[in-house]
Amino acid sequence: MSENTTNKNVSNDEIDLLDLFRRMGRTLSSWINSLGRAFLITIVFLIKSWFPLGLSIALGVGASYLLKFSSNSSFSSDLVIRNNVVSNSDMISYINRLHIYCLDDNTLALSDALSLAPKQLNNIIDIGAYWIIDKGRDGIPDYVDYENKAKIADTVNIKMQDRLDIRVKITSPQELGLVRTSIEKYIEKDSLFQQQNRVRLRQNGEMLTRLDYDIVQLDSLQKFKFFQETKNLLPKNGQQMIFLQEQKTQLIYPEIQNLYARKQALEADRELYKNIVTVLSDFSLPAKRDNGGMYYGKIIIPVFFLITLLVLILLANRKKLDEIYKKY
Numbered sequence: 001m002s003e004n005t006t007n008k009n010v011s012n013d014e015i016d017l018l019d020l021f022r023r024m025g026r027t028l029s030s031w032i033n034s035l036g037r038a039f040l041i042t043i044v045f046l047i048k049s050w051f052p053l054g055l056s057i058a059l060g061v062g063a064s065y066l067l068k069f070s071s072n073s074s075f076s077s078d079l080v081i082r083n084n085v086v087s088n089s090d091m092i093s094y095i096n097r098l099h100i101y102c103l104d105d106n107t108l109a110l111s112d113a114l115s116l117a118p119k120q121l122n123n124i125i126d127i128g129a130y131w132i133i134d135k136g137r138d139g140i141p142d143y144v145d146y147e148n149k150a151k152i153a154d155t156v157n158i159k160m161q162d163r164l165d166i167r168v169k170i171t172s173p174q175e176l177g178l179v180r181t182s183i184e185k186y187i188e189k190d191s192l193f194q195q196q197n198r199v200r201l202r203q204n205g206e207m208l209t210r211l212d213y214d215i216v217q218l219d220s221l222q223k224f225k226f227f228q229e230t231k232n233l234l235p236k237n238g239q240q241m242i243f244l245q246e247q248k249t250q251l252i253y254p255e256i257q258n259l260y261a262r263k264q265a266l267e268a269d270r271e272l273y274k275n276i277v278t279v280l281s282d283f284s285l286p287a288k289r290d291n292g293g294m295y296y297g298k299i300i301i302p303v304f305f306l307i308t309l310l311v312l313i314l315l316a317n318r319k320k321l322d323e324i325y326k327k328y
Helices: 003-048 050-070 088-103 107-114 173-188 191-233 249-272 293-316 318-327
Strands: 075-083 124-130 132-135 157-159 164-170 277-281
Touching (some): 050 293, 107 173, 164 173, 173 277, 191 249, 293 318
Antiparallel strands (some): 132 157
8 A cells, every 4th residue: 555545544534533523512512502592491481480380389388288287297206225135126026016007007906016995096107116327336326217228238337236216106295105105015025025034134143143252252362362472471580571573462453353343234234224125215295296387398389380380381382282283
């Protein structure tokens, strides 16, 4: 192939690339102009249609407050408990039976579980148990996983194993005390939980007995070693007392302190957490209802606005729609 032919091919390639870039630039510029024009048309259309669109928002607000005052009030409150016997997974699964009863509107099963008369259940909307999440593994509870989105593989945001959250939705917050007592009875009456708790307390008692024995033995050993070391250091036949080594009796002190620390932890566990569960944070009276105006407004106002906007667009383009309809 001649040198002229090669140069010609190279030149053609360069021209093709330049032409491609020009076309890409023209296309991108056309898109930007179209987007800008569409944006301006939209702004002008919204400004011209401010009255019907504003009216739709006002109607949405009115409908939200109408639903608020016409529907029964709903309140939510949370109870935090410490689980002393079984794993949190088992306890959450056990408590969420109540959630299933509420969803199925199974009044008889819920009445039997909570030991309440069917009339007393009219105020209860839902009962559910949830994990408490610790962000950063610092041992401080950060939030409750109401949507069950926490992943087991997440090593940063972990599920706390020493506590869980129980959320109750109710129409009368004054009944929260009765509901709390009923939930505690529901947990405490489980025969398997009772048996496991008895085993735990018995084992704690046996360990306390053993710790008391070990403490006495170490204390006796400490006194004996102190006596022996002191005796060995006494002068013989009028000789002068010479301290050649440190006394080793103090080496027993840390062991005794560790035993006392374990004993105190077990005693606290038996006294403070002697039941199957322990309430760490009780229900609080909610400051406002769940299904207020904003609850309905977040759905109704956008729906009203979008429906009105769609109607206005159709009316503005009715001639074109008629032409398309007649054509096809």
